[in-house]
Amino acid sequence: MSTTPDWIDPIADHFRHKGWARGVAPFDSHTIASVRAEIEAIWEQRRNASPDRFAVHRPELPRLHRVSATLGAFVRHPVLVELAARIIGPDVDMLWNQAHCKAPGGNPLGRYPWHQDGFYAPVEPTGGYSCWIALTPTRAANGALAGVTRDDDRSLRPHVWNPELTYYVCEVTEEESDVLEMEPGEFVLFDALWPHGSGPNTTGEPRIAYSLSFAQAGTRLKATGQPYGDRVPIVRAGRSVDDVMAELARDPAGTGPGHHLLEELLGRMPEIGDLIRSRFAMYREALLAGDDARAAACLTELVCSAPDEAMVLGDLLRSRGIPDEIRRELRDLGNKDPQARRLLLGRLLELDPGDEAARAELAAMAAVES
Ligand SMILES: O=C(O)CCC(=O)C(=O)O
Incomplete structure (x- = not known):
């Protein structure tokens, strides 16, 4: 990546x-x-796996790099790597990826209400983005992505919980927004404050898109300081x-960025150190x-070696x-799923150890x- 295309x-x-930005x-x-x-x-495999009505009309398929070698490799596609190195900086991780599918038929549950991603998982440092790639033609009629294109307000807007859509929603007017119709392969980059x-x-x-989020390596959740996301490295020292x-494979005694990356993975996941070493040996x-x-x-x-991480409700x-958002989730969840409830309560206590009701x-x- 010596010259920028x-x-x-x-x-x-x-x-x-x-x-x-669209591109x-x-x-x-x-x-x-x-x-x-x-x-x-x-999508076909998972179609019948979930009774959730959103899974029928607007399935989100998260973390596809873990289940597909093709998508695991796509995360490091040279186009994505060039973009990330140019826009984010010399050390970049892919934090999250998910396909956004919309089934045909016009069910209103297929919509995504206006929101800013930064409301959901505020992280620092900022400067990362999601790269939303159209895989089918996207048009107003099939639920193309829309966003605020005519207003430069970069603040986090108030979000209100919508129980019908099970989503926090912000307000966006028609005057400030546009529907961005695209052909397959076109994409929109957007940061955590872009209302869309x-x-x-x-x-x-069907309408299908694939969204991948990239950020500076070492990005953390603001609330807890914990590292966030799947952290698949794609750029180190400004190189793919x-x-x-x-x-490193050609010169295993080298002390360049490849060596540092291997050390980074081993340091982050000591429990699977042998697996990481053997995967490097096979690669070499x-x-x-x-x-x-x-x-x-x-x-x-x-x-993509990171061990699986607990997921709750997608x-x-x-x-x-x-914490208040988790309490709201717990209220909505009721007793429907005790395992999800237990995980959420545990997370709530991590964030707010003084919550005696959760502890009890x-x-x-x-x-x-027992
Ligand atoms: O695919 C869509 O229509 C919306 C996706 C979205 O809201 C997101 O990627 O944050």
Whole structure:
């Protein structure tokens, strides 16, 4: 990444000034088609797995790098790496990824109400973004992404809980927003303060998008100071992770960024140190044998090594950083899912150890079990 490709500058400038930018990146059509096919296959598998009505009309398929080698590799696509290095800086992680599918048929539950992502999981430092990539044509009629394009207000707006949509919603007027219709491969970058949403899909075809969030390595939740997200490294020392790891594979005694990255992974996940070392050895063997496809697959396994993390109701448990929001979730949850309830209570106590009601409830749950 010695020179910045021409297509990035206008996108980076717009993003820096406005907090969002749309672009047509040089993804090739084969890549976009294979990402779409992979997401459709996962959607098909999961379609009947959840009784949740949102899973039917507007399924969110999170953390796809963990279940698909194609998507695990896509996270480090050169286009995404170039963008991240130019806009975020020399050390970047992919924190979160999810497909946003909208089933055909126009059910109102298929819409995303207006919101700002920064309301949900405030992190620091700021400066990261989500890259929302259209995988099907997106039009007003099928629920294209819409956002505030005519107002430069960069503040966090008040959000109000909407029980019908089970979403915190902010206000956006028609005068300040636009629907951003796109072709497959076009994308929008947006930061945590960009108010956005989308309508239902009233057509007869699915609408599919893939959104990946990137941030400076070491990004933490404001509320707890804990590291946030899946933290898949994609850029180190201003170079792609593929590049720095290939350098290390060719010179394992080297002390460059590849060495530091391997140390970083081992330091972060000592409990799977042997697995990380063996994945690096397999990657190195494939690379030195000239088997590029196998080497890329091994590198995906290596950088996506993080152990699974608890998820509750479709979100990472650790993404919860606001005690009152967890209390609201607990009220909505009632007794429907004791395991989810236990995890949320535990998280609430991490954030607010003085919550005696949560402590008593957890103790009562433990007593019933023993
Ligand atoms: O896909 C959509 O229509 C909305 C996605 C969204 O709200 C998000 O990625 O934060």
